[in-house]
Amino acid sequence: MSMETEGERLAELAKRRGYFFGASGAYGGAAGFYTFGPQGASLKSNVEDAWRDRFTVQEGNFEIEAPTIMPEPVFEASGHLDGFDDMLVECPECGESHRADHLIEDATAIEEAETLPIPEVEALIADHELQCPTCGAHLAGESVDDFNLMFETNIGPGSSTPGYLRPETAQGIFVEFPRIKEYARNSLPFGATQIGRAYRNEISPRKSIVRTREFTQAELEQFVDPERDEPALESVADVAVTLYPAAEQEADDGDYVETTVGAAVEEGIIGDAWIGYFLGIAQEWYERIGVDMDRFRFRQHLAGERAHYAADCWDAESEVDGDWIEIAGFAYRGDYDLSKHSEYSDDEFTIFRQFDEPKTVETAVVEPDMSVLGPEFGGAAGDVKSALEALAERDPDAFEGKTVTVEVDGETHEVDVDVANFRVETQTVSGEHITPHVIEPSFGVDRTVYTLLAHAYEEDDVGDETRTYLSLSPDVAPTDVGVFPLVSNVERLVERAEGLVDDLRESGFSVVYDDSGSIGRRYRRQDEVGTPFCVTVDRDGLEGDGPDTVTIRERDTARQVRVPVDDLVAELRAVERGGQPFDDLVDRYDLVESGTDA
């Protein structure tokens, strides 16, 4: 085994074989941007399809596609605008970065230091002789850098309508909640999904496609009634998972907890049943698409690591080169997002929930006689009315007497109770508006692709040389099958092979035809890009007594079986899509001896 890392081997193969490579290379490149080549684009698309099938279709959820650019108020509401506009100053002594605006707010009477221009912030640091909170070194003279992790743009001409490239796909779902809930016929629970690009102007993109400035997320926002809705936990209760709970991470001898989803929820290791449910189906999904489950875990966020709104949060992590990569996050976000958008926008982000039994409530109401209030209070009449309504709700007893007193703009006004038209009404209330809670499984598609490639990378020693192959799952492999004539100088073999290519493509397979060089070379090419099966047309198959046959070769073991041409599509379909093991073909058909072992 060579000294280079998995990541380095992978990067080399990815460039050479068209999986992914740094983008815009002809112009020197741009850090943090990658192009997926023909193989990579196909693999990624297959991963997205597999995700869509599991998390949208199988769950009965709704997929949407929102814009990648949204106007500024969206991000004011979501909190991203504040969270991204950090002014950082780095300590010259200890290297620690600190929020410059916070330092100033702590040391002065200034409250919104964040809004100050940078030169002024630098001046304030010098004037007040601010020191590094970590080591006490003086920060005067250090430059203050503005870190805005969102890409900003202008919507339309001019700069009057600022917009931002979304830093996560989630906001697209939250913002459109009022529409989506109509589509869901105003009933909880329901889930909305989105697969799309998100953008973060990372300070320092790293590690190949693991941390980029433009990436693809697959997110599910599960909207639930926190008091009534429960997940179908029993369907995943027996799923075995490797958990790394916060308590174990903090313990000196902390270890993984090997358990089942059901037990973990039961024992409170997983704090919420919905989170448990999604960990369960995610576990099964990752396994199906080819993540090595010996290099996979669910890690709970530490208390300090969680976003302030998240009650419980787990990450799915995969191991590559000894590092754990976050490939998905599962957060219980409560009503945080919808409440914020309710507050900031003109729409209601609530669902009407009917009571089991209609309730009878007594409500204090006022219906002021405006024909009296108008002449009496003039321009203030409207405010007086509002004040009366507010008072009735707050303190019905205030209307006990003959007159009632309200205060408007510091002036006291007295109104006859009769004019206010106060009364207590008995109303039947059949339900209430609630803000749904949100459970958010959020998947990083690029990181998943990276994990699949890293975990699929295999090397076999064959004689003196090394056979490299990607043991990709047939579910996601870019090419389903390679088709070759055993030799290219026999016309019959070429024609039959080309005919099979057409047949297989018509049957929905992604097929590569290759007749160049030796057969071994062609097998190796397909091995290296992870094509699970190769079909070879040879003379023996056309000259036998019985029906014509071809061979099917399995990538990982290089075993071959000879199957009748007429059964080829059906057999390939079974091993490609149906999850039927190749062993089954080996049992039923003749094994073909090959010249060398593999």
Added chain:
RNA sequence: GCGCCGGUGGUCCAGUGGUAGGACAGUGGCUUCCCAAGCCACUAGCCCGGGUUCAAUUCCCGGCCGGCGCACCA
């Protein structure tokens, strides 16, 4: 953003103050009935800008890109 290291055909590397060589890959041809075989021919490269110099891929400075460490990852 800071520090260290690096950047030569598609990929991986060697090398040089007088513009470059290998391996693998690729293309065409010959050969070839099962695992990167062989033969012939071919394609294809010094990251960008500035400086020093008669001359820079080579030396110097800056940038860009990449790797690692620190910070950042809401």
